[in-house]
Amino acid sequence: MTLLPEDSNLTEVKPAEALGNQLFPVFLKLNNLHTVLVGGGNVGLEKLTALLQNSPVAAVTIISKDFLPAVHTLVATYPLVNVVQKSFTDTDLDSADIVIAATNDSDLNKYIRQSAHDRKLLINVADKPELCDFYLGSIVQKGDLKIGISTNGKSPTIAKRLKEVLGEALPADLDITLQQMNEVRNTLSGDFTHKVKELNRVTAVLIGGQKPPSNKNLKLLVWGTSIAFLLIAIAALWYKEPAFRDYVETISPMFYYFLGAGFLFALIDGAIGMSYGVTSTTFSLSMGIPPASASMGVHLSEIMSNGIAGWMHYRMGNVNWKLFKLLLLPGVVGAVTGAYLLSSLEHYAQYTKPVISVYTLILGFVILSKAISINRKRTGGKIKKISLLGLGGGFIDAVGGGGWGSIVLSTLIAGGRHPRFSLGTVKLSRFFIALMGSLTFITMLNSSHWDAVAGLVIGSALASPVAARISNKISAKAIMFSVAVIVILISIRSIINFLIKVI
Structure with a gap:
């Protein structure tokens, strides 16, 4: 058993078999990465829309023999998206940092996955959780605040419903609070411990704790x-x-x-x-x-x-x-x-x-x-x-x-x-x-x-x-x-x- 310091906020690490969802949430800076998306149909359009909604300046190359008209309409306002109308070859991944396979050909998706793994690249294969290295979860966004939702690939429908519920429950003005907290953080001086105490005091009101100073x-x-x-x-x-x-x-x-x-x-x-x-x-x-x-x-x-x-x-x-x-x-x-x-x-x-x-x-x-x-x-x-x-x-x-x-x-x-x-x-x-x-x-x-x-x-x-x-x-x-x-x-x-x- 690992011994932790008394003030640690970590819990005891349990054996892997005792855990359920073992996914580790991360947020990628897609504006610094090159994403290759294979597939120009409905699924490809859905994946591309999700990418661009969250990272409008993401560099994306989308490859397919055929494209829906809606794909061309979408990419018209995103200059960093490159549309390549051709059949996929494994050399298309030579410059990729991350890969998404969204075709309706299961054999082609498996081939794309193998090509990605040959290059040590992470890949998401649409509608095939067992082939995925990562999932594109549902995202709730309020300005700079983003919340990712994952069901471990079990039910995208539930993830979407939770997204709707949280989207309505979280106030739009929450981003104002976030920006104000950033300003407060930037004005704090002293060591790390003092800054943490001050931020705890300011944010106590969010959970019904200490009230903000009164305006006399x-x-x-x-x-x-x-x-x-x-x-x-x-x-x-x-x-x-x-x-x-x-x-x-x-x-x-x-x-x-x-x-x-x-x-x-x-x-x-x-x-x-x-x-x-x-x-x-x-x-x-x-x-x-x-x-x-x-x-x-x-x-x-x-x-x-x-x-x-x-x-x-x-x-x-x-x-x-x-x-x-x-x-x-x-x-x-x-x-x-x-x-x-x-x-x-x-x-x-x-x-x-x-x-x-x-x-x-x-x-x-x-x-x-x-x-x-x-x-x-x-x-x-x-x-x-x-x-x-x-x-x-x-x-x-x-x-x-x-x-x-x-x-x-x-x-x-x-x-x-x-x-x-x-x-x-x-x-x-x-x-x-x-x-x-x-x-x-x-x-x-x-x-x-x-x-x-x-x-x-x-x-x-x-x-x-x-x-x-x-x-x-x-x-x-x-x-x-x-x-x-x-x-x-x-x-x-x-x-x-x-x-x-x-x-």
């Missing part, structure tokens, strides 16, 4: 802005709104209704990243609150709840800062514009209310469609016009009292962005958008529904820390189905009641 400036900005705004808003409303002073003195039962509703809607929103605005607005309209006042209540409550949730997501490393910057300013502009327009129409609430109900009905179906397709593979490219998405999302959210999550978050995820980073970014940007929209509503309105507003504010704030923690622990599909059905039914009820009154 951002923390002070979020909490300071929230507290200062609430104090200013309370003072201004106390002197401006007699109804607000009356509310403080006498608590209305409406407060408790909205307190529970705000808490429940914030929990749902934390689990699926959307629907707080649409559920709160739908509930407010059903309770007789005018559209502009309902939207104001939603935005006021979202200042505290999204500030807390955004901070929690920041602490968990769920914020994409580049995406945050692209969403923030256009979202604020859209929210202020929408809030101003809706507040100007407050006197026509009996007409705007059914319009908003139609909007919430549409959002209900949007959420339902997302619930149906939540597990489907996304094939669309990433959304490029992020600023335009933020502008439209902010405007519609202010006019309809909700939709930022339903529109912006769902669009980002449908476009291929990672759900967790999209959720954290949308939550943090929502804090500032809700803040500016609320200031616009307060300036424009003289509302008398402060019991509902206060209930939403306190209820959602109480739920926010819990909601951020459970965002990855609850079945989003079941919740989305439930929310969609409730929103659709209540919106239809509101529209029918309006039509009855008109008729």
Whole structure:
């Protein structure tokens, strides 16, 4: 038995017969090697595609008497690929470093293998594991990160399925983390032991260990802005709104209704990243609150709840800062514009209310469609016009009292962005958008529904820390189905009641 040092990360070496897959994984620098591929049919095309996808500057010579047109189409954009239309001879391997046999002639494949071995070359023979010196495994790639998958030649189908699963599970932003870690590594000084300790400390967050250092400036900005705004808003409303002073003195039962509703809607929103605005607005309209006042209540409550949730997501490393910057300013502009327009129409609430109900009905179906397709593979490219998405999302959210999550978050995820980073970014940007929209509503309105507003504010704030923690622990599909059905039914009820009154 081999004795190993106590700090070794190696396990005891077992006899060969006790092992299963005895393959040793390696990654070849094909750009420094000459690969000879024999075969120009479907199998040859498949092998060539795999080589070029992983090593676009690989030097490859492909030899065959006949070629599929797709082979010529593929190699047209790869100048280092040389196509030779001829029968194979063993001298074709004189300059080779690695060989792949992909013909449909088993005798020819065996001859190619013998020629390769005569020259001490490694060879892969397509669909013949027993003749192979190495396998071309399935590859999962995220930028500079590559993961090779091998089934020891037993089942290429399983390898491909695992490739699909890992490809969807690993976030595209993982390459950003890899590049950042490389930068951290390059800045470290000291001996090897010190560098290892520092890298262990930085990467501990990836497995739920030590958290990254807090950004005190951002923390002070979020909490300071929230507290200062609430104090200013309370003072201004106390002197401006007699109804607000009356509310403080006498608590209305409406407060408790909205307190529970705000808490429940914030929990749902934390689990699926959307629907707080649409559920709160739908509930407010059903309770007789005018559209502009309902939207104001939603935005006021979202200042505290999204500030807390955004901070929690920041602490968990769920914020994409580049995406945050692209969403923030256009979202604020859209929210202020929408809030101003809706507040100007407050006197026509009996007409705007059914319009908003139609909007919430549409959002209900949007959420339902997302619930149906939540597990489907996304094939669309990433959304490029992020600023335009933020502008439209902010405007519609202010006019309809909700939709930022339903529109912006769902669009980002449908476009291929990672759900967790999209959720954290949308939550943090929502804090500032809700803040500016609320200031616009307060300036424009003289509302008398402060019991509902206060209930939403306190209820959602109480739920926010819990909601951020459970965002990855609850079945989003079941919740989305439930929310969609409730929103659709209540919106239809509101529209029918309006039509009855008109008729």
